Amino acid sequence: MTTPSKDAPPPLARLPEEWAKEVVRLGGRTFHGKQVFRWLMARGVFEPAQMTDLPKDLRRALAEGGVEPVLTVLPGTRAADRTRKLLVRLRDGATVETVLIPGVSGERRLGRGVQDETESDDADAAAAVDDEDDDEDLGDENPQGKSYLRVTQCISTQVGCAMGCVFCASGVAGLKRNLGPDEIVAQVLAGKAELDDDERLRNIVYMGMGEPLHNYASTVRSLRLLTHADGLAISPRRITVSTSGLVPEIAKLGADFAGQIGLAISLHAADDETRSRLMPINKKYPLAALIEGLRAYPLPRRRRITIEYTLVSGKNDAPLEATKLARLLRGLPVKVNLIPMNPIEASTLGPPAGARTLEFQRVLLDAGYSVFIRRRRGDDVAAACGQLALLGAKPKVRVDRG
Structure with missing residues (x-):
């Protein structure tokens, strides 16, 4: 996606009203912000070209720079x-x-x-x-x-x-x-x-x-x-x-x-x-x-x-x-x-x-x-409670205290 405004959260962290500001900045209309949010969060679609209810120019603007996976x-x-x-x-x-x-x-x-x-x-x-x-x-x-x-x-x-x-x-x-x-x-x-x-x-x-x-x-x-x-x-x-x-x-x-x-x-x-x-x-x-x-x-x-x-x-x-x-x-x-x-x-x-x-x-x-x-x-x-750990992590200290 195109470079966001300086104060904008990362794409997947934006609420609809924050997306609205971004799409207006890119030439879209306010209601398009809710549509982008829905594509990302409800449908799991991250490629702007697939967001088919958005105008082509907006999809193109969103796609500039690509989509960086989280x-x-x-x-x-x-x-x-x-x-x-x-x-x-x-x-x-x-x-x-x-x-x-x-x-x-x-x-x-x-x-x-x-x-x-x-x-x-x-x-x-x-x-x-x-x-x-x-x-x-x-x-x-x-x-x-x-x-x-x-x-x-x-x-x-x-x-x-x-x-x-x-x-x-x-x-x-x-x-x-x-x-x-x-x-x-x-x-x-x-x-x-x-x-x-x-x-x-x-x-x-x-x-x-x-x-x-x-x-x-x-x-x-x-x-x-x-x-x-x-x-x-x-x-x-x-x-x-x-x-x-x-x-x-x-x-x-x-x-x-x-x-x-x-x-x-x-x-x-x-x-x-x-x-x-x-x-x-x-x-x-x-x-x-x-x-x-x-x-x-x-x-x-x-x-x-x-x-x-x-x-x-x-x-x-x-x-x-x-x-x-x-x-x-x-x-x-x-x-x-x-x-x-x-x-x-x-x-x-x-x-x-x-x-x-x-x-x-x-x-x-x-x-x-x-x-x-x-x-x-x-x-x-090792997926049970208490077993999740950093990959390859070594303990800083022995943890079986008192």
């Missing part, structure tokens, strides 16, 4: 359960990962009425779907009656991560750089292009590489792009942003989107001493400040905050820890996702035994919480 999808890996990890190379050669998780749905576990505790619910979907829809059937149908498998996509917001959580591979080499909003959105468009014929993109979770709220400006703009009615039009209630607990940014996210974007908190411990060992960010934003921030988050009616709790054997998996967690969360509108730690190369830490996980879950169920155990998806291709 990212390149490298050969990916596909797990036996159809989970796919896509490795994408950015313009500067950096790589990040995004994951497609098909066929996920959230069964609710409320109170004591659990008939089969050995079946693990899928916490990825439980985090991504609105509470009103937790019990929907797995498939969706189009007007022709064809059934589709719903897919949740996990996307990255940074190259690496600065948070240094001991159970997560993304941060072992530290933070390299933030992603731009166009690089975040491009992951979704690339993922959509990789879907099988019987799949449909349903949910987006900001749970890949990086801390989304540490890259706040790009995360927020990407949310506005993904939810815009003239583009992909993804419902805000189908998007969840996960954070390690950056309290000021949690408040900003709630204010910027009136609480409509789903919120997930990487908690992983119920006391400051344990959490600070597992998650250094707790030293800056301890539990009291975090819980206060969650109480102030403007949740819409019938929505809940997702609490993510990675179970690390011998560190935070005792029944007493579950009791402390139940006490800490008392009065908050939450659902709890228990995540047995997935193995990572940089750590000797690991998950508890299955019986230990169920015992932890039972304590929370008896306290009246909705509790999900994350089914392991894609761990045979």
Whole structure:
């Protein structure tokens, strides 16, 4: 595309009103901006010559200088359960990962009425779907009656991560750089292009590489792009942003989107001493400040905050820890996702035994919480929670602390 005005965002990061300014500058009319946005975001068409409802002169002006790709999808890996990890190379050669998780749905576990505790619910979907829809059937149908498998996509917001959580591979080499909003959105468009014929993109979770709220400006703009009615039009209630607990940014996210974007908190411990060992960010934003921030988050009616709790054997998996967690969360509108730690190369830490996980879950169920155990998806291709890492990255420090 032709050289944009100096203040214009990158092409894939522009909202319709910003495209309107660009096309007027190029000799088009204001309404053509919405058409360009629709071609890019809704149809995944990047070649101006194919934007057939635009005037020829405008298409020619847009095409001058060519279209620089935001990212390149490298050969990916596909797990036996159809989970796919896509490795994408950015313009500067950096790589990040995004994951497609098909066929996920959230069964609710409320109170004591659990008939089969050995079946693990899928916490990825439980985090991504609105509470009103937790019990929907797995498939969706189009007007022709064809059934589709719903897919949740996990996307990255940074190259690496600065948070240094001991159970997560993304941060072992530290933070390299933030992603731009166009690089975040491009992951979704690339993922959509990789879907099988019987799949449909349903949910987006900001749970890949990086801390989304540490890259706040790009995360927020990407949310506005993904939810815009003239583009992909993804419902805000189908998007969840996960954070390690950056309290000021949690408040900003709630204010910027009136609480409509789903919120997930990487908690992983119920006391400051344990959490600070597992998650250094707790030293800056301890539990009291975090819980206060969650109480102030403007949740819409019938929505809940997702609490993510990675179970690390011998560190935070005792029944007493579950009791402390139940006490800490008392009065908050939450659902709890228990995540047995997935193995990572940089750590000797690991998950508890299955019986230990169920015992932890039972304590929370008896306290009246909705509790999900994350089914392991894609761990045979290192696409599971906590396993996304920089290509070829080496840990800066050994991460199995205390």
